[in-house]
Amino acid sequence: MGKSHYYIKMFLVIMACMLVLSACSGDGGGSSAGNDSNELKVRMNDDPDFLDPHLATASISFQMILNMFEGLVASTTDGTIEPVIAEKFDVSDDGLTYTFTLRDDVIFHNGDPVTIDDIKYTFDRLMGATDGKQYSSEFDQVESLEMPDDKTVVFTLKEANSNFLYSLTPLHAAIIPKSNDGEHNEHPIGTGPFKFVSYNPGASLVLEKHDQYWKENLPYLNQVEFVFQPDDQSALLAMQAGELDLTGVKANRIPEVENDFKLNYQDNNSSLVITFNEAKEPFNNVKVRQAINYAVSRQDIIDTVYSGYATKLGSNMSPAMGEYYRDGLQDVYDQDIEKAKSLLAEAGYPDGFKTKITVSSHNTMYADLAQVAVENLREIGIDAEIEVVEWGIWLDRVYKGREYEITAIDLTGRASAYEILNDYISTNAAENFFNFKNEEFDKVMKDVLLETDPDKQIELYKRAQEILNEEAAAVYIADYQLIWAMDKNLEGQKMYPFWFHDMSEMKFTE
Numbered sequence: 311m312g313k314s315h316y317y318i319k320m321f322l323v324i325m326a327c328m329l330v331l332s333a334c335s336g337d338g339g340g341s342s343a344g345n346d347s348n349e350l351k352v353r354m355n356d357d358p359d360f361l362d363p364h365l366a367t368a369s370i371s372f373q374m375i376l377n378m379f380e381g382l383v384a385s386t387t388d389g390t391i392e393p394v395i396a397e398k399f400d401v402s403d404d405g406l407t408y409t410f411t412l413r414d415d416v417i418f419h420n421g422d423p424v425t426i427d428d429i430k431y432t433f434d435r436l437m438g439a440t441d442g443k444q445y446s447s448e449f450d451q452v453e454s455l456e457m458p459d460d461k462t463v464v465f466t467l468k469e470a471n472s473n474f475l476y477s478l479t480p481l482h483a484a485i486i487p488k489s490n491d492g493e494h495n496e497h498p499i500g501t502g503p504f505k506f507v508s509y510n511p512g513a514s515l516v517l518e519k520h521d522q523y524w525k526e527n528l529p530y531l532n533q534v535e536f537v538f539q540p541d542d543q544s545a546l547l548a549m550q551a552g553e554l555d556l557t558g559v560k561a562n563r564i565p566e567v568e569n570d571f572k573l574n575y576q577d578n579n580s581s582l583v584i585t586f587n588e589a590k591e592p593f594n595n596v597k598v599r600q601a602i603n604y605a606v607s608r609q610d611i612i613d614t615v616y617s618g619y620a621t622k623l624g625s626n627m628s629p630a631m632g633e634y635y636r637d638g639l640q641d642v643y644d645q646d647i648e649k650a651k652s653l654l655a656e657a658g659y660p661d662g663f664k665t666k667i668t669v670s671s672h673n674t675m676y677a678d679l680a681q682v683a684v685e686n687l688r689e690i691g692i693d694a695e696i697e698v699v700e701w702g703i704w705l706d707r708v709y710k711g712r713e714y715e716i717t718a719i720d721l722t723g724r725a726s727a728y729e730i731l732n733d734y735i736s737t738n739a740a741e742n743f744f745n746f747k748n749e750e751f752d753k754v755m756k757d758v759l760l761e762t763d764p765d766k767q768i769e770l771y772k773r774a775q776e777i778l779n780e781e782a783a784a785v786y787i788a789d790y791q792l793i794w795a796m797d798k799n800l801e802g803q804k805m806y807p808f809w810f811h812d813m814s815e816m817k818f819t820e
Contacts, residue, residue, distance in 0.1 A: 348818065349533040350800070352811060353545045353557035356672035356701045357511055357538055362495035363484035364436060364445040367740075368705060369722035369809045370672070372481060374515055374536045376810050378419070379484035379500035382410050382429075382463070383475055385725035389631075389807045391475045395424060395485050395501060396463070405470035405762060410463040417522040418487045419505035426460045431488035440491075447740065448477040471759045472767060476726040481808070503529040503814040513538060517813075530802070530817035540672050540701075549795060556796040556803075560675075561617035567795045576792040579630035579723030579807040581623055581730075584667070584683055585784035587714050589745040597657035599782035603643040604650035605690045606683050606785045615678045620788035625775035626721060627730055628789035630807060634727040636772040639779045640786075650690045662691025667716045668708055672701035676718045679787065683718070709743050720790070723808045727771045728758060734783060744783060751777045 358371035363379045366372060382396040393399055396410035416424040431440065433455055438444030451471050456464045467474065477483060480502075490499045498506050503525070504517035515536040519529055537554060539545045546563060548554045549571065559567055567573065584606060586593035593599060612620045621629060624639025654662065667683065669676035677698055684694045694716070699707070708714045724730050732738055735755050736747040751774060758770040779786075794803065802815040 347533075348531055349535065350531050350556065350813065350816060350818075351535045351537055351554045352813075353539050353548070353554050354515075354536045355538070355540050358515065359702070359705055360495055361498045361506070361509060361515075363480060363486070363498070363500070365495060367709070368701075370701075373809045373811045374517075375498070376480055376502070377504040377517055377534065377813050378498055378502045378506060379480045379486070380416075380502050381480040381483050381485060382478045384479050385476070385481075385806065385808070387804055387806050389725035391479070399475075401475075405472070406467050408465040408467075408474065410465075412461045412463070413524060414461075416501050416524045417520075418501055419499045419520055420487065420489070421522065422487060422489060424485060424487075424501060426457045426463070428485060428487050429463055430455070430457060431491070432483065432485050435486075436483060446482060448482050469760060470762065472761060473726055473728040473759060476724075476729060479725075481724075504531075504534055507533075525814070529814045531813060534813045536811075542674060555800055556794060559793050559795045561619040561791075561793060564617075564793065570798075571795040572798050572800065574794040574796065574803055574805075575619075576794065576805045577628075577630045578720070578789050578792050579628050580720045580789060580809070581626045581628065581723075581784075582620075582679070582718075582720045582787045582790055583626075583784040584679070584716060584718045584787065585744050586716055587712060587743075587745055588747070588783075589712065590715055592657065592659060592663060593715065595657045596781055597653045598659065600643075601650040601653035601657065601690060602687065602692070603782045603785050604646045604653065605692070606686045606787075607645040608640075608643075608785075608787050609645075610686070611679045611682045612788050612790075614682055615675055616788065616790045619793065620790035622788055623786040625778045625786055626734070626784070627727070627771075627775055628723065630723065630789065631727055631730065633768055634771045636775040639775060642779055643782075643785075645686070647689050654690055654692075659691075662693065664693045664695070665715045666695045666697050667718060668697045668699060668704070668714045669718050670701045670704035671698050672704075675790075680718050683785075712743055712745060723789075725807050727767075728755070731755065731771065731774050731778075734778060746781070746783050748777055748781055751781075 356370055358374055359368040360366040360371060361375060363375055366375060380394045383391050384394045386392050395413060395416050397413040399410045401408055418424060434440045436446040437449045451467050452465055453468045454466045484500060486494055487499050503520055503523045505520045507516040507518050509515050517534045519532050542560060545557045549557050586599055588594050608622050612618060622640045624642055625636060627635050629635045667680045669680050677696060680696045684696060687694045708717050732755060733741040734746045734751060736752055754770050754774045758767050761767050799818045801819055802817050804812045804815060
């Protein structure tokens, strides 16, 4: 009888301890479930547009799927190029021949080794030789692609191209297995540190550790779950409840999280813009575009939407790009209402006009900055209506369909100066959703690819930025800072000059 009471008492004590531990694991500053299970939950604003890396276009997709895929080479955190699936590479003196030697130990997620046939299949698919459908125009410049043996890949270009190595990163040319043909979007397979488990639209994308990853002892995590949550408040509450381990937070919410979570600050290297469809009147008139530039207060948007955590821009390039950045353009269109009215009158719209600003709902900052712009535009007689649509609709109607008048979006940063600016090339039908056309700009961007002198390349890139500013191709607002709130025991976050949640070195520590 005494023993029974003893065991009952001990049972109750153990249960009480378990309840206390359970409660502690749910507080905002404590450890999440990820510490015990080595599983990480990351908040994302929305779904990927595709899991197939050759079809994906949205930056939010690459933030996640680059954990599954690799290229012959990759961009590093400082924007330089390093070999990945290729162990080494060589570029000929004339810039026409690129030779890559494959690693011996790279394994796909299905357990198959990467072979020369997979490399050929990947580039044949991208160039349209597999099924007649061209997945990328990046390789139109390739004269020939040869595999002289089972470890060597040789690209010969039609003419020198100073940006070609960037075309071989997983952002453009993820290596995929021939054996998975027809299943790349439904069941993606790559060579990255994490492999596909499941995708539940509107809910989550789950990846797990690739046990045969070629980089020794990586990754540390067993599983990563990207949780889709477009609402900032809901995401913050989930973090505080221990249901998430990592999320972006707005600057004005810092006081709510700084005591309970670790905060990391990242230079975004993107361009937040209010941009126009120049195929529609009156936005085909440069004076209208300049008038809108003079009307919109960039500083008001920076202060109101980003609480000052942003750097004012004057073109499509951020100071994060260092020597490629053209300083001074950020001050050209300081708010000047009278000048804006004068330009609008010269363009034939003395009384203004009505228009619509279409923004995506996947991030509230677009609607927030549009509200500021609407008030600014009203001062010069422009009556702008805000239309908020779902992310998928924005991609289909605005980005792909070009059915809009004005929109607000942040144009994703890239490691390559060329890729940051080439959206505006008139023949770049896939990305030039602004319908911008300028002969000098096109020529400058063509010349920079042929130029082998790095100093002259920089001069050309700066001239390209000047043209975008002169033509008021968009209202270039700011490069805003990303603020990450994470579990205090989480470390290993790597910062890139483009959007990529690199999970390969993240881990929980005690």
